[in-house]
Amino acid sequence: MTTQQDEVRRRRTFAIISHPDAGKTTLTEKLLLYAGAIQIAGSVKARKASRHATSDWMEIEKQRGISVASSVMQMEYRDCVINLLDTPGHKDFSEDTYRVLTAVDAALMVIDAANGVEPQTLRLLEVCRARNTPIITFINKMDREVREPLETLDEIESTLGMPTVAFTWPVGMGKNFGGVIDLRKEQMRVFRAGQDRAGVEDDEILAGLDNAEARKRFGMYYEQAQGEIELVSGASEPFDREAFLAGKQTPVFFGSAINNFGVREVLDALVDLAPPPGARPALQRVVEPTEPKFSGVVFKIQANMDPAHRDRIAFLRISSGRFERGMKLKVVRSGKEFRTQNVMSFLSQRRELVEDAWPGDIIGLPNHGVLQLGDTLTEGETLQFTGLPFFAPELFQIVELADPMKSKQLRTGLTQLGEEGAIQVFRSQLGGSLLLGAIGQLQFEVVAHRLRTEYGVETRFLPARYQMARWVTSDDPNELKKFIDANAARIAWDSVEAPTFMVTYRSDLNVAEERWPKIRFHAMREHA
Numbered sequence: 001m002t003t004q005q006d007e008v009r010r011r012r013t014f015a016i017i018s019h020p021d022a023g024k025t026t027l028t029e030k031l032l033l034y035a036g037a038i039q040i041a042g043s044v045k046a047r048k049a050s051r052h053a054t055s056d057w058m059e060i061e062k063q064r065g066i067s068v069a070s071s072v073m074q075m076e077y078r079d080c081v082i083n084l085l086d087t088p089g090h091k092d093f094s095e096d097t098y099r100v101l102t103a104v105d106a107a108l109m110v111i112d113a114a115n116g117v118e119p120q121t122l123r124l125l126e127v128c129r130a131r132n133t134p135i136i137t138f139i140n141k142m143d144r145e146v147r148e149p150l151e152t153l154d155e156i157e158s159t160l161g162m163p164t165v166a167f168t169w170p171v172g173m174g175k176n177f178g179g180v181i182d183l184r185k186e187q188m189r190v191f192r193a194g195q196d197r198a199g200v201e202d203d204e205i206l207a208g209l210d211n212a213e214a215r216k217r218f219g220m221y222y223e224q225a226q227g228e229i230e231l232v233s234g235a236s237e238p239f240d241r242e243a244f245l246a247g248k249q250t251p252v253f254f255g256s257a258i259n260n261f262g263v264r265e266v267l268d269a270l271v272d273l274a275p276p277p278g279a280r281p282a283l284q285r286v287v288e289p290t291e292p293k294f295s296g297v298v299f300k301i302q303a304n305m306d307p308a309h310r311d312r313i314a315f316l317r318i319s320s321g322r323f324e325r326g327m328k329l330k331v332v333r334s335g336k337e338f339r340t341q342n343v344m345s346f347l348s349q350r351r352e353l354v355e356d357a358w359p360g361d362i363i364g365l366p367n368h369g370v371l372q373l374g375d376t377l378t379e380g381e382t383l384q385f386t387g388l389p390f391f392a393p394e395l396f397q398i399v400e401l402a403d404p405m406k407s408k409q410l411r412t413g414l415t416q417l418g419e420e421g422a423i424q425v426f427r428s429q430l431g432g433s434l435l436l437g438a439i440g441q442l443q444f445e446v447v448a449h450r451l452r453t454e455y456g457v458e459t460r461f462l463p464a465r466y467q468m469a470r471w472v473t474s475d476d477p478n479e480l481k482k483f484i485d486a487n488a489a490r491i492a493w494d495s496v497e498a499p500t501f502m503v504t505y506r507s508d509l510n511v512a513e514e515r516w517p518k519i520r521f522h523a524m525r526e527h528a
């Protein structure tokens, strides 16, 4: 019989992050292939395509060729249970990605070897580093003419400010890509092309770091690799697990996802190097995964994944204890009871009812609005996990109805989309049209599209005059009230009724800060 400790120890929960087109979808598919979670290569891609068929609002993904939604996949590999969280690649949806990153214990960063570190990678990395999330790096597309590996490592070190430790090293690239040398096992895996390759069992292995046969076959490319290996092993720090776990060093692997090459090494690294679920901070105390009582936090809400059912699913990461189907949970914020008959897992990308689940696992809780982003669920204890970020919007639009008869539908739609975090919805203190706030322009497009297709509402978005928003708090409730009354024309309330100061010019904020020293102005709000 396995104990809870065993179950925790064998969990690995991680997210794949990358700039769009670096190969995230392809790599995900190959990882699933290894784990036997899918039989045929191409099915994640196919799913990427078929999702559009089943899920109307994702049409916009197709039009734009981007991934808007994020999803969860669970698989078994060796003796581990791996939870893989996909994240939207486009920067306009980075807020969603940030929240997903709060639910993982490690991240796999995919870099296109031709493009090096791209802007979106950098932004995501900043979030990981703020949380000290350990990062494994995969440098993809070595089957193309790309940058020299030393140059790419250099770039990672300088732009991301993080030492790299090469675990594998490529021999050649593009047409002359010979394979990768595993620096730990001291052997070379010879490259074979093939998109549908499932396994690596019949791969050719050349032993040692100075193999005569390899030298003969790959000539100057092999020698160049040997020289580079000598250089990096002399110049870079040795692998230090503590530093890696603290997000201060990243192991690097080279390969070609599309050819399923160099992927196995990454999967092994996830199992061998990445940490199992750890302790999680709550307002009241720190929660250990091995505690017997269940607790978890909602980090993502997705409505209408299946438009036929008008469903709304809250994604919860288990922090402690064991989940058992049917158990009664308490939503700490509201004190309401939550029944768990229909809770789902995401095993092999199919949704199925989950019987039990453990810390690190992600479960999907269907609900009609009783669960919100950042909600903590427990067996009764009053706990509130911290750290789920909301960022102050940088773009604002006023929403107007094309058909005034549909105002109820508009409100319902915006409330639900606001709860999902797809957009931030503000209500002005003085009434009037609803104000929408976003980080990226595409968020408005997605919302307009979803309002039309899911709620049957045609809207017009007009530019608003604001440039910034700041949540306001104060230790002195009277002072806060005074501030709100004195600035009524510029106060708006967000979906959780947090007061927000709307800023037209940056200088307005400076003036307010000076005039109201007891008021704090926040660019980020943590759910609490």
Ligand code: G4P
Residues within 6 Å of the ligand: 018, 019, 020, 021, 022, 023, 024, 025, 026, 027, 045, 089, 140, 141, 142, 143, 144, 255, 256, 257, 258, 259
């Ligand atoms: P993303 O999820 O990060 O956006 O990237 P995705 O996996 O969709 O890959 C982006 C493009 O890069 C795809 O080509 C994919 O086939 C290609 N790709 C991924 N890994 C490799 C690799 O190791 N080598 C090479 N040469 N290409 C790779 P596409 O033409 O945009 O799409 P598709 O027509 O192949 O689906």
